[in-house]
Amino acid sequence: MSSAVWHPFTQHATEPVPPTIVRTDCAYVETRDGKRILDAISSWWVITHGHRHPKIMAAIREATETLDQVIFAGLSHEPAKQLAAALVDMTPAGLDWVFYSDSGSTSVEVALKMALGFHRNNGFPRSRIVVVEDSYHGDTIGTMSVGARGVFNAAYEPLLFEVDIIPFPSAGHEQETLDAFERLARQYKVAALIIEPLVLGAGRMLMYPAQVLAELKRIAERSGTLFIADEVMTGWGRTGTMFACEQAGIAPDILCTSKGLTGGSLPLAATLATDAIFRAHFSTDRSRTFFHRPTRSLARLHSRMSPSGTMSLWPSAWPPCRGCRRTRSRGSMGIRVSTMCARPVRLPRLTSASAMPAISPRSAQGCAPSSSSAGCW
16 A cells, blocks of 8 residues: 555545546646546535635635634634624624634534524523434534434444434425424424535435425424524535525524635635524523634635635636626625526425425526636636
8 A cells, every 4th residue: 555545435445546636727636647637526515616716825825924723712813703704794694603613514513512502501401403314414423413324324323312304305295394394393392403405415416495495494483493504515606596595585593614615725614603592602601601612723714815805706717607697795895796596496485284296306507617718717
């Protein structure tokens, strides 16, 4: 064996030695022998703007001249404050607080802890978590617990906690999902529902309509159940809107984001929460403090900023789909250009008690780069 690297999700006994990549550029990775490979999976869905986008690379170089690791227990810095303000502006209304961490899995762990802390600190402890069949939320202990069980986590079963599972809302069976969640919400004091909005990522890219997501949120609200949207994979325009929840017209109580947050340049995640959740942890009683420690340098927040201090979400050389339109708005970071897809299917509003018509899940189309100019950028 020529390398000491232990590769993820790789059986080294049966699989060939992976190619060594020496350079990345735009949508490609290049091997030692000069072979260019199309990175069609965006290196696990993180390369939102293409490899080594010049603005992001320049911002990272600039950041290294002034900041590295800064402890956030008692200290702060401007890049973190600026990015937090931008995230609050960009995400669904009501998500007013931003907690940073280092990966998608960690952002979900943070969300689960926030949910349990919210109920406990309000004097009505709840611990039941509801999840969707075949979902995936990460590979840490908590995220494996709320994801699908199988060969990937069988060895760690003794460490995992139990959850309540509702069926995936497949076409023609959406009402079964809604009824299952409503039964659990009525029968038990459920702490939170955690869900991948509109599409299951690692769970075979299964898709479901936006009005199912909206109705699940209404059931959660009626029962006092927190609604956690895991937008680690679906966020940053991957489903046609900046965040998938927008297509359902809902605002989650907690939203998890990572992957495209830095354009794949550096590990960073954020968990956004409502003011009510923050206030549940705001107290002179120190036992109500939210006890979680970020493990990555927040100096890297510069990587989401252009040198001028404005957000750059879509490279100008990568036009959105024909059904999209660009809008300009002014936020705390200055002028922001955002892309909204005009293709979302308009579906009737449904209630949990109504019969769900047979609906073909919306295909994942639109808002993908349709062409690129010479030199990509």
